[in-house]
Amino acid sequence: MNCILETQGLCKAFGAVTAAKDVNVRIRPGEVVGVIGSNGAGKTTFINMVTGYLKPSSGQVLFNGQSIIGRTPRAITRLGMARSFQVAQLFPQLSVMDNLLIAVAAAQNPFPSLLAPMRTAARVALADAMLAQFDIARWRDTQVTAVPQGVRKLIDIAMALIGEPQMLLLDEPTSGVSAEEKTALMDTVMRVVAERRVTVLFVEHDMDVVRRYVSRILAFYSGEVLADGVPEQVLANPRVQEFVTGSQKVHLRAAL
Template sequence: MTTTPLLETRDLTVRFGAVVAVNKVSVRIDAGEVVGLIGTNGAGKTTFLNMVTGYLRPTSGSIALQGRSTVGRTPRQLVAHGMARSFQVPQLFPDMTVREHILFALALAQGSAAGLLRPLHAPASDAEATAVLQRFGLLDIAERTVSLVPQGQRKLIDIAMALALKPRLLLLDEPTSGVSSAEKMPLMEVVFDAIRAGGVTVLFVEHDMDVVRRYVTRILAFRDGVMIADGTPEQVMQDAVVATAVLRGKPNQAAPVRSQAGAA
């Protein structure tokens, strides 16, 4: 019996004038996977995430979440259907406190405009926000405005907000970007403890290969808007095309996608 993938794209393509930023990318992600998306700058990784999460409409191709088309749906609508994301540059409100950010996400998670019309501070929501803040190690700075919070903690706030939306699928865009080397693994441990506790499926873009190797069950490699490999970390890291075009950041001739099944 074939199960319906949590996320599936088929021949997903987007053009900006004469430039093809993502070209016929077909991906299947099943529930429970942790998938890393790698590639050099300009490979189309964030553009792909922007299409999947409703921030950019594809030129052609399809996107389905649990078998239902999402093309044309807004990011807000996709949150209601179980998809959430964080951003390479955290999308935060500088004059709001850390706690208010989590409360705002919890209100959005209610799935209706009514949730945003209620007062953010209420006993039940405050208790839930406290639990989220504690899980992410943010309770000590809960009443601080985010403009006074260091970059690493801003990343955690952004990801905590995404998880507070209670998604089935979480997309992370370079979660360790701008974070010091010493902070990267501790930050990712906190994030993945929360992900595992929630049973959330993950697709994340990342340049740090140590982070990718440690956390993913599968890797997709992009180069020039094309997916050039799809497989286990061992398969993809040992692929000669990936090693040349992605890991060493050098141009290479077009090559067929390497998949887990070894299909071209």
């Protein structure tokens, strides 16, 4: 099976606490995979190990068949795996455009010179195209502190996609976003990644979001993968209902 991301026996211990235990996951190109689990289940630990922010205690991470263990987050990004964070990583005192230009400059030149101009016609055009694709061009010249939380999330994700990655990892993309904004935000993100043919892995607590957008679910519990499969199977799993979603049964909407 062709995989873009594979983990083999991935483990992480913090002293006597095991945060991840024997995690074996294979992600195929083009999949949209949701990662669910209660707080402390190991979801973010898994994402951090895959993206180089946390070194595994043991095991292997392969991206396009190449081991990325020991590589820095920046090096992994240059290989084609980008991520966004639960709290948008933005420069709040700068405009939306200036944030995008910083991302463009970093993607085009990993070792920029302080003397080189950041704002060029080509970079502005690229940033404008990204803003248009995310439908946030009206916020172009607005300071980040003045834009809604949902727009900040879109800016952060747009910056992650500037380097044209093959895979995007999202850590709770709807966290802190109002219920009214969530669907519009995720509709936009899913449209853009589909247009760009980007594989997506995202951590999410909102089961309505998970049910609506993913083609597959990884359910974590106590550092292990409790279930892995299509949404209707995973969400109907008695152990997932007991330890992840609660005792009530979760049903897929007819639209799915």
